[in-house]
Amino acid sequence: MQKATYEFISKQLNDRILEWRKCSQCTEEFPIFQKDQEMLEKIAPTVGGKKQLFATSEFCPDCRARQRLVRRNERNFYSRTSSLSGKKIFSLYSPDAERLNKKPKRELHLRTCDKCATEMISVYPQNADFKVYCEACYNKEVY
Ligand SMILES: [Zn+2]
C-alpha cells in the first residue's frame, strides 16, 4: 500500500501514526498506528512488576495478510506441548500469536493420507469419521 493510503486511513480513523517501519519481506514502508501500540500495551503481561511488550510486527499489512493465507495451507506450524492434553501437538500459530489473537486452538495430528498412506499433518485425527487426503491426492481429486 502507498504511504498516502496509510495517511488517509490514519486521518479517517483518527489514529495517529507513531512511526514508519520497513517491511522485512517486501521492504515497503508501513506505519505503526497509535491504536496498535495501545493494544500491545493493553495485552502485555506484567512480569516482575514490568510490562513485557510484544514486538510490533516487522511485516506490512499486505505481507501479514499473505502470511495468513500461507498458514491456512498448513505449511507453517509449530511444535509444542498442548495446554489441553499435555501431549506434543502441532499448532498453526506460534504460542505468541495464540496469545495475541486469542484464536481458538486448532490442534494438528500426525496421521496418514486415506488414499496413498503418506504421513502428513492434519487438523483431523486418524480416527475422524471421514476421508482425509494429503495435498497431492486432494489436488488430484479436485482438479
Ligand atoms: Zn510487506
Ligand SMILES: [Zn+2]
Ligand atoms: Zn495421498
